[in-house]
Amino acid sequence: MKRTLASSIFLFPILALTMVGCSSSSTSQSGGDDDRPSVAYVTNGVASFWVIAEAGVHQGGKDFDANVDVLMPAEGISDQKRIIEDLITKGTDGIAISPIDPDNQNELINRAAKQAHVITQDSDAPDSDRQCYIGMDNYLAGRMCGDLVTEALPDGGKVAIFIGRLEQDNARRRRQGVIDAILGRSEDPTRFDPPDADIQEGKWHIVGTYTDQFDRAQGKANAEDAMSRHSDLAGMVGLFAYNPPLILEALGQADKLGKIKVIAFDEANETLQGIVDGNVHGTVVQNPFEYGRQSVRILAGLTRGQTLAELEIPENGFLNIPASQIRRDNIDEYWDELKKNLGEE
Template sequence: MYRKAVCLLYSFLLITILVSGCADQSTKKASTEQNQDNELHLAFVVNLPDPFWSYARAGCYTAEQEFNVKCDFKIPFDGSSAEQNRILETLIQQDTIKGIAVSPLDPKNQTEILNEVAAKVKLVCHDSDAPDSNRLFYLGTNNYSGGRQVGQLIKEVLPDGGQIMIYVGKMDVLNAQQRREGVIDELKEGGSASAAKPSRLPGTAIMAGKYIILDTRTDQGDRATAKKNAENTLKKYPDIDAMVGLWAYNVPQCLEALKDVGMEGKVGLISFDEDELTLQGIKDGYVHGTVVQQPYEFGYQSVKYLKALVGGDTSMIPENKQLDIPTKVIKKNNVEEFWAHLKTLQQLGEEAKKSSN
């Protein structure tokens, strides 16, 4: 009788422990799900597929961990404003999204959709601005100043002047316009920031001090077209002195075209951004230098400030609504150190990509 009572008591205690344990696990699971439900949900929208954005993804990922938020990373895979608009429309239909950072592809023609976004969530621009929209502020490179730095690199390559061709993806994107204006003003020596003038529009040669800018060739974000533009330049202007790329992939395509005809090292190459082929070209002595942005900071700072904005903090908004992230000039003397740093960010970007899948 005694043994039977002990066994019954033991069984009762065991069942109590098991039930308590299950209840504890259920409570923890419910708590985790509640935390996920309460997690702030943001989005970071870029302009087109490019390795450049892997660094911004790494910045978003770091900020997600640090500030306990979720940030969707969105890419218009065809590089069109129509696809970007579709992404934005889909995002604002999600009640969970509270803030968006976007690099607008066609700011003048996207004002309506950007204002629609700004009416529903906190909106900031990164990389390229849309100043006529209701975005709260722009975060990124001062592209005009970056263009002037490109102009300084051109003057190092061609101190006595020469013939130059400029390449960029699209001229309706504000960062392209501003970089190009910066280049022109720097070469004119004493020039200052100004709106594009008719004499400066693509399709016309521009006299800029000792320099002749033959034209500005666009490729609509297509690398094959970018290479074809470079090939056509070499055929039409065999004595060209320098080729200048204002988007990340432009100079790599120029270098490939030069190698195809055995002219690498014979034409000056000056770039914008940190494409690995550009960095290798600098190491090899074929590219003089590049002006690089800090896309990691685009991602990190966008998430950081969007969280603050959603929380009601507007103290970070500058009076001019321009929050500049400095550029750097990379040449042969500092390319290896810079590239090593990039590889660390690339690994972080890969982790971020895997975590979002």
């Protein structure tokens, strides 16, 4: 099985600006008041998903009177490491991190936690010294996506899965949830099917998982490769924000839009338009706007001396912001709210 990762067509015009001229995107909201907490929001890459989170960070800066920076590593784990080390050197008060490879980043996160308040968001590093995690249960959200697959393909068939990278905790759990739901398995977040596994159970045949390491060209090539290898492919599941738009592009060029069911994750503009047009059955969406806003709320509060309990963080350290399923029947309401959060209305 060819294993590679895809990157997507960017959703909003401002994302293009995010990528220009640097490996990390930094935006500041500074009021010139040194007494305001300084909060940094570090993503795991550059994608439309993070543009929505960025809007939430800036709203949080206004709501909770903090100076905020959003930094998007464009060159993977080494770039993220450099960003975090720079923030430690600068003396940033609070850092919200989406770890790219948590198993190999605990030492870095622990070092940051000695100098600043550190939380994780979107993807967790549960064995680190981070103070809490903001996000959703990616395994359960994956199962929600798997349920959309079974809706779209009631007779089963061949399905290919596309995702950025599997080093991330959220990616592994999300993918496994999809597989388990499709196959009707019991809930078990510890289960792990190898990414190159060819899984055949009952009416389902999951032909494999294609990863791309955030390489957009490779992501599209992955979709083309899956169609080439499996002429009877019934469904394509894109689990990172940029995957579904790339799948749609590949299907369009192959004149297969509507012939292969597309099931998505996240809220890229092309994905939402695909639902409107009937080319995407549905998508599972997170709430990156609130990931950003809540990260600022918590880090600003911790900097000002509040406790996690006072900030209404559960004892398990997990602030759950649940995922939602979006289909044609609720796409308009969801998209209107998204545009409002982005200031597009």
